[in-house]
Amino acid sequence: MPVYVENRQIVVPGELIADKNRFRVEGKVYERNGKYYSKVLGVVFVDKENKRVNLVTLKGKYIPSPGDLVIGKIVEVGMTNWTVDINSPYPAILPLTEVFSKPTSVPRSELSKILDVGDIIAAKVVAFDYARDPLITIKESRLGKIPKGLVVEVPPSKIPRVIGRKGSMINMLKELLGVELVVGKNGRIVIVGKDRAKMELAALAIKKIEREAHTSGLTDRIREFIMEKLNELGGGSNEKQ
């Protein structure tokens, strides 16, 4: 038997997953004596048709990767840069040169007027190699300070579920609730919208996705959940009238 686990099975570190060579085994596994073992507490997706096994972690910190969009929080204003918490063991560095497209000299006292401690930003990881802390930029369009919104955190490994296949989940959230979502690979999602109640509903839906990320039929369940809650909301406002 080449695969020792069921589709969507929860595994703990050290559990035998599959023999080598029969299936393509990806994700959080390690190889030992021709066999693959789980490296983390995770869920296994077995695709028998395409002979693929993927092990996705259920928890864990964000490890930066160049090109990733991340949601950061300014934690320190330095002489020529900002230190940014990106929900990772490695704090990110945002230098002045990655804020302005032209060489700019800003006195230190002015730095906190551009971005201050506590500010939330959308940024992109430029470089990371473990030896030095990750370098991030906000120079591209749609990056930079996010002045308003609701920040929700989920384990970074669950972000693909929040996005859904080809964006199905996130698009559904946007359509049903009329909100904008900025999804950081680091597990942070900013919900932007006008209707506070709908923003909060989006946050609830994301928390439900997080909790049920390893189950099947999730998109349909989330749709039902939102519709139900929207009805309650509608009912609530009717009563007030």
Place this chain on the structure above:
Amino acid sequence: MSESKSAGVLSLLKREVILAGLRKGEREDGRSLTEYREIEVKTGYVGKAEGSALVSLGDTKVIAGVKVDVGTPFPDTPNMGVQIVNAEFIPVASPVFEPGPPGEDAIELARVIDRGLRSAEAVDLESLVLVPGSKVWTIFVDIYPLDHYGNLIDASGLAAMSALLDTKLPVATVEEGEVRVSEEKKPLPIKTRVVYVTIAKIEDFLVVDPTFEEELAADARITYAVNEDLNICGIQKGGSGAFRVKELLDARDIALEVAPKLFEKLPGKPGA
């Protein structure tokens, strides 16, 4: 990088040299894998101590001193004397030792030596009671490595045991609950002697009495304390690696095989 951090890092080249040797069954200093370095035990080294010993194990040097005092017993053992083993990793002995109170390594060493002696009942603690429940002899064993070139546990074990075997206890008399300590002295009663055998695991090799560099190359170490009946009276695995059960049993066999050679180096028991 500080000197201490640098001294605690083995170059990869050196590690490869050590491993290449082990694959051929050789060690850098010409020893076999189960052979100890030259052992020298000098007792009565410190005149002011009731007992003392300076031990050299190759280039590793450890001094142990015994001081005694009349004290109170532990509440749960009112009819036993008190044995206290302490170790100080003084900066004299190695660039990896920092000045300051004992760190986890020094505390571990002292506790491993203490457990071996205690489990074997090496010191006859029951004979050290002066007034049951209130006055007993306290035996302090203080271990000071002077030069750390590997295997401090076995060297410290030899030093502590030798110092205890060297110890002369003042003769004390009790009159109406008062303890009087005379000038006259007699040997500290010892029931059995104990030796410690430490074996390092370097990849798949088991190496007795590792040098400092072999310790740095090792994944883990195992220490067996052995009494004169050749029973095990203490075990301590150390280091961040892991052992196969078979390796631990092989190490046990090696320990039992080499222990008699260590006993030969120790002073005899008083009265024996």
Place this chain on the structure above:
Amino acid sequence: MKNSNIQLIDESGKRVDGRYPNEMRRLRIEAGVLKNADGSAYIELGNNKIIVAVYGPHESTPKYLAEPDRAVIRCRYSMAPFSVSDRKSPSPSRREVELSMVIRQALEPAVFLNEYPRTMIDVFIEVLEADGGTRTASITAAAVALADAGIAMRDLVSAIAIGKVGGRLVVDLNGLEDQYGEGDMPIAMMPQLNYVTLFQADGVFTPQEIEDAFRMVADPIKKIYREQKRALKKKYVDVVREVEKSE
């Protein structure tokens, strides 16, 4: 440890708490019990109650402790003052310093430390009630807490003590047996890979008893491993059940 007149094992081979020699105490583990920690676990083994929090991997504090190629594990085993009969001072004893170290070394072989260079993983163990065997129960719970934090590991670590009472080897000493028995031999293993990561003993054991102890520990280690797995999976399996029920 001292022989005494207390009879720890009777003629029929039963122990002071009614267990047979190869029987361990009731074991219950719960994962993810703390909100703040990245990973956590609670364990009850007989009367022992221990809680473990794992924080990390996080930025190394202080920075000079960081290693360029791997994570550093910091481990603190601590007994609450009220966990034992006579109040224990909350400041760390020599015993706690040593146990913090050997517990750390029992966990390190299981963790892929090189996946997280320059970081630190904190393992904080708090013994709330102690009744013999807290170091092994702490290791068992700490392995669950590390896995619960999503940290990459080769295997879990499961631990239990083999002891000697009335001249016989027994599994999992309770407090009374630990105090009046003849020997205690805590063992931690990576159960799937079959490696020993903690091995200590005090008391006198014959060479044969060392071998027997390893034979005797195999079954309890399997049981502990099963409970660790159950605890780690519970939260997720419960969600699946709940979802299936609602459909």
